[in-house]
Amino acid sequence: MEETARPSVRAPVDRYRLVQIIIGVLFVAYLLWRLYVVLFVEGVYGADTWARFAISGLVLGSVYAVIAIGYTLVYGILFMINFAHGEVMMLGAFAGFFVFEGLNSLMINAAEGVTFLAAYPVISVFLAFLAGMLTSTVAGVYLEKIAYRPLRSAPRLVPLISAIGASIFLQNAAQLIFGPQRRTYINPEFLTRGAGWEIMINERPVVLTYTGIFTFVLSILILVLLYVIVQRTRLGRAMRAVAEDKRTAALMGINVNRVIAQTFAISGAMAGAAGVMWGIHNGIIYHYVGFIPGLKAFTAAVLGGIGNIPGAMLGGLFLGLVEALGPVILGLHFQLKDVIAFSILVLVLIFRPSGILGEVLSEEKV
């Protein structure tokens, strides 16, 4: 009896899986076909153009990865999307901007017009990152304290709505304080935007911009550092314990509230660094600058498997590449790159909600 009953119970589930698989196969086949058309039939772009796209994609992706880490850390512990994370990044970008602006008007040698920024560029960059990370850290910690902590035991919809509210609040506060205009980052000279090393591919020059290399290398450094913190230090162990099971962690003598606050501090610092990098590389910031990158970074975190740190890095780089190469491969206008990114999010969530590397969440809440 049991054996005959089983298939009928499982049948609808299997049918759904089957539809999923068919659609997935069709989608991949279409992609491969487009790739073939673009590369071999049309052949509009040479290897140099592809290299340019790939480089810009990797740089963008590394920034996404740094932001995505913040989502992943918080989601892993509190199971909530920190919707205001993009705004925390925006605040960091503004702090860095003001440091550069201030140091650029600080004269060291008034007679020759030498500014601090020109005289000590490395220190200036360091100070900008310090200011950006500090601002975002403070913003992240207070965000948690005011908007999320009182809601720890509420149903899951409640803190999410609170996070959306915090995001709107921070965006509009920034607009009211700093004004709606777009501002251009003043970079120190060794990071002039657009300048860089030229390498020859296909006998055509491809520029590796200084800002791009700087951003990419710094992102990788930050990601490695974070991985070490989470895997090797006492704080990292406490964070993983809290993510696994808050109650047991508390019984083991871990101060859960403090660990959560520290998690928000770390994720805020990451967002601040990402904000300053965004400003240095892309050059333009305004009050809305954090929102779309924030969404994309969340996409990246989901893509790699939420709660999973290497996954967030991989997801960020992958999303950056998709955004740079996707419009070309699909033959769409670059206007539509956001559509591609969001479509990827939808597709990933439908076909493989646990992401590429699989999510690392404790069973209790999933």
Place this chain on the structure above:
Amino acid sequence: MQEQSQTRKAINAGITFAVILIFLALIGFTFTGAELLGDIVGLDVQLRQRQMPSRDTITAYAMFVGIIGLWMGLRAGRPDPERSDTWVRAALLGVLAGIVAGVIFGLFLILVGTFAFNGVDLRKQLVAMSVEAVAMLTFGQAPIVGAAIGTGLLAVTGAIGGLLGRGIGRGAWRESVSAWRERATDWYQGLPITRQIRRSRISEVILYAVLIGVVLFLPTILSSYWNYNLGTVGIYVLLGLGLNIVVGMAGLLDLGYVAFFAIGAYTVALLTAPQPHALNWSFWAALPVGIVLAMISGILLGIPVLRLRGDYLAIVTLGFGEIIRILSRSDLLTSFTGGPRGVRNVAGPMLFGTPFNNERQFMYLIIAGCLILIFVTSRLQSSRVGRAWMAMREDETVARAMGINTWKYKLLAFAIGAAFAGLGGVLFASRNQFTGPEDHNLLVSINVLALVIVGGMGSIPGVIFGALALKGLPEVLRELDTFRMLAFGALLVAMMVLRPEGIWPSKRRRLELELHEEAAAIEEALPERLTPTPGGEST
């Protein structure tokens, strides 16, 4: 220990309120606040370029600071229930908080003032900090003098606030209010007429009839400006009722609600407008098409997406809304949707061969829509479907165990919500005779979500109340318009922290939240500082 903690509380209050004051000054709200106060008291508040602020302006601003000082004093001087504080102590605590706040705010004033009065244009970085505004902030004096005045003012008002706080005494005040409320309830419940009303359904019907009568009569006496604004409120009621089903009843957080609104609006626009397709349908033919298309797109989006976890659902729907908006303005679809310029000359409705589209007549159309949807929603709410939704919202696993096909009911909620939004979109586009991508940005979704939450999730009167409060009130208080979105954000957070059930909650929802809290309290009573996870919830 007690002594210290009271002092510490006062210092904390001082720091908090100093930060709030600086924040308000930076966003330029101090001036708007002074303006509002000036309107009430009858002072002429304005800032003219290149002129020192007038005496009236400074007085109004001082009043504004004073009110903040009072509020701060109330918090600092609130007595400890376990100790009997003296009046002097309460006043001293208020003064302490005032001095702390004054010193911090004063430092800010000195910093800003030195820059602004020495010819640095702060407005390049901080828009609200014009020289005139800074002059108002420093009470028209030199920065240091201004800081001293500010400190003195905050200390004095803090002391008064402290005394008031001691006098009112939090616990006693709360008790007397609740005693009053009980007495009033007893009184009107004891009245024969109340008993009569409770027993019969007729009175309920009469109440509704009167309400509907008032609503129907209202547009005839209002000007077309107010009809237009109330029409917007009405359309938001429509949208709110739809999202109320999705979020409030079924517990699915949909952040891309605007997509269905856009689909309804574009359907009616493309079908009836002479450009770009010259189909020239009539409004009444396009109306059902718009609603059905929105509903179908709701189902199509829902089928793959509704299997996801609650917060993933929020992000996916948000992405979907953005996709629709970007597509509608992209070059790809310009020939089809009119691109960023939108669609003009959307047809208004015709009734018995005459055009029916001035603001007043349209208002009736919106009211009719609202009444129909309110009726449908309230029937749904108390039906088998509505109860299934609520069961699902509270605990999906248990709902499934009770034999509810959750996926089917989620899809139903999504489809009905989308259809409501489609109707809203059709009416909106037809009334404005225009639709374009900027009508359909994320803010619409956020607005609707905010009104549903502020009103009270799952409650129909809550939706109407929320729409009036969030869309209607800003029209009345025009000065506050710049701060509207900021207030929305703060309101969402504050509602979640202080009153998650909303201002006008549905009875059932309130009971559920209370249960939730009780369960949490019981768990909290176990080991200290635990964060409990109430059983298997999966919103």
